[in-house]
Structure formats: C-alpha cells, structure tokens
Amino acid sequence: GQQVMQIPQYQHVQEGEDFTTYCNSSTTLSNIQWYKQRPGGHPVFLIQLVKSGEVKKQKRLTFQFGEAKKNSSLHITATQTTDVGTYFCATMDSSYKLIFGSGTRLLVRP
Amino acid sequence: DTGVSQDPRHKITKRGQNVTFRCDPISEHNRLYWYRQTLGQGPEFLTYFQNEAQLEKSRLLSDRFSAERPKGSFSTLEIQRTEQGDSAMYLCASSWWGRTDARDTQYFGPGTRLTVL
Numbered sequence: 343g344q345q346v347m348q349i350p351q352y353q354h355v356q357e358g359e360d361f362t363t364y365c366n367s368s369t370t371l372s373n374i375q376w377y378k379q380r381p382g383g384h385p386v387f388l389i390q391l392v393k394s395g396e397v398k399k400q401k402r403l404t405f406q407f408g409e410a411k412k413n414s415s416l417h418i419t420a421t422q423t424t425d426v427g428t429y430f431c432a433t434m435d436s437s438y439k440l441i442f443g444s445g446t447r448l449l450v451r452p
Numbered sequence: 453d454t455g456v457s458q459d460p461r462h463k464i465t466k467r468g469q470n471v472t473f474r475c476d477p478i479s480e481h482n483r484l485y486w487y488r489q490t491l492g493q494g495p496e497f498l499t500y501f502q503n504e505a506q507l508e509k510s511r512l513l514s515d516r517f518s519a520e521r522p523k524g525s526f527s528t529l530e531i532q533r534t535e536q537g538d539s540a541m542y543l544c545a546s547s548w549w550g551r552t553d554a555r556d557t558q559y560f561g562p563g564t565r566l567t568v569l
Contacts, residue, residue, distance in 0.1 A: 373555075384543060384560045385495065430494050437508050438549070438556055439485065442494030 344369060344435050346353070348443030356451050363446035365431030373434055374407055380427040388416075409449040423450050434436040455476060456561035457532055458544050464567045472530045473564045477546030484527050485558060486514065486519055487543040488510045494541055501527060502549065541565050 347366050355361050365374065373392045377385035387388055388439045391407035391414060404417045418425055428445040435441055457476045466469050477484045482501050487495035498517070499509045503524040513519075516534075521527040531538055545557075545558040 377560075384562050385560060387464070387557055390557065415569060432494070434556060438483070439497040439508065439510075440487075440495070440545075440558060441497070445494050 344433060344441050346371075346374075346416055346431055346433055346441060348431055350446055351444065352449070354449045354451065355421050357423060357440045358420050361416040361421050361425070363416050363429050363431075363448075365414045365416075365443055367412050367433070370411045371414075371433045372436075375432045375434065375440065376405060376414075376416055377430045377432060377442075378427050379430065382384075383427070385430060410451070413426055418448075421448070421450050423452050424451050456544055456546050456559055458542075458561040458564050460564055461562060462565045464566075464569065466569050467534060467536060469534055470529055470530065470532045471534060471566065473519050473528045473542055473544075473566075475529070475544030475546075475561060477526070477544070478548075478559060479525075481546035481548045482524070483547045483556070483558075484521055484547050485545040485547070486527070487545065487556075487560075489541040489543055489563070490539075498529075498542075531566075534566075536568045539568045541568055 350432040375390045379385045393440045395409045396407040402419045406415045430442050430445045432440040432442040459474045479517040486498040499519050501521040509532040516532045519529045542562045543563045544561045547556045547558045
C-alpha cells in the first residue's frame with residue numbers, strides 16, 4: 343500500500359528561525375494534505391495540494407507539491423512559539439482514507 | 453460548537469473489560485472515519501462509514517473491534533476484551549463527500565484517550 347515518509351522526526355529551532363519538513367513517497371500521489379497537531383490536541387487540517395508543482399501560502403507557511411507528485415514540503419518562515427506542534431503530511435488513497443506520515447515535531451525556543 | 457465531538461475524552465479500564473466510544477460528526481457530513489494514534493506516530497486508519505454503511509475496515513481492526521453508525525449520524529466504536537496494546541488515542545473524523553472544492557477534507561474530533569491497565 344501507499345506510504346509517506348516524513349523527515350526530520352524532530353526539529354528544535356530558535357524563535358525567528360525558519361523550519362522545513364519534508365514528505366516523500368516512492369509512488370505518485372494524487373494529493374497531499376498537511377495537518378498540525380498541538381501537544382495534547384488533535385490533527386487540524388491546514389491545506390491540500392493536488393497539482394504537480396503546486397505552491398500555496400498561508401501567511402508564514404509555504405506548501406509545495408513536487409513536480410513528480412512524489413514529495414512535498416512545508417516551510418515556516420520566522421517561527422513563533424505558537425508554531426509548536428507536530429506537522430503531519432497525509433495522502434488520501436483511492437478508498438478515501440488518509441495515510442499519514444510519522445510527523446515532524448517542532449519545538450521553538452523563545 | 454459545530455465541530456466533531458467525542459465522548460468520553462479519557463477512559464481508563466482494566467484488561468479484559470469492554471469499552472465503547474462515541475463520535476458525533478459535523479451535522480451535514482455524510483462520511484465518518486475512525487483512526488487510532490499511538491505516541492509519536494501519525495493516525496492510522498481503522499474504518500469508515502458513508503451514511504450508515506461501513507465501507508472499509510483496516511486489518512488493524514481485529515474481531516474484538518466493532519463500529520456502528522446506525523442512523524447515519526453518530527457512531528460508536530466498541531472494543532471487547534481490551535488488551536494493553538489497545539492503549540492509544542482513538543480519533544474520529546468527518547467529511548462531506550461530494551464537495552468538489554473540499555475534496556473530502558476530514559475534520560478531526562478531540563479524540564478519546566484509552567488506557568488499558
């Protein structure tokens with residue numbers, strides 16, 4: 343079945359530094375979704391990408407879908423303490439269930 | 453609050469006991485999903501419903517697990533004869549299938565954290 347691998351597992355940054363997490367698959371993905379989970383919270387949908395090479399921005403967050411639709415990235419510019427949490431990529435398979443990566447946990451030093 | 457709700461939020465039980473969790477989806481959503489999340493991992497799919505029909509079950513869902521959505525609204529997930537390995541966060545999500553702009557975006561509830569002693 344489909345799998346998505348996510349790196350790094352952890353990232354500890356100083357407030358104001360940038361952060362990037364990467365999501366990779368060995369197979370072509372029809373879509374990629376990104377979720378954020380705060381400590382003790384539940385996954386919250388951020389965005390979905392479906393087109394090859396697609397780039398979307400949400401304030402300080404930039405999401406990219408690779409040209410081959412096998413990888414994606416989430417970049418946060420100038421991190422803030424409110425960005426703390428685990429960021430998951432996920433793909434929806436042909437039967438509409440989400441397959442999640444293992445997540446990247448972001449810690450921000452104030 | 454019009455989001456997905458789950459009850460209870462926490463459940464502690466002894467091994468061998470049965471537990472039941474409830475999920476109330478967003479009211480206009482026709483799809484409901486159950487996922488399980490263990491510490492340090494992403495959620496893993498268990499099963500999903502479209503209206504009252506259960507359309508898919510994961511291999512993770514052993515015969516001790518059963519889920520229902522009797523009237524196409526709320527859903528229950530029951531675990532019989534709980535084992536310590538069942539300890540996890542059980543997440544429910546709902547979506548509206550048919551909204552081409554949303555492409556079946558799933559909205560998660562707060563989860564039920566199960567601890568089996």
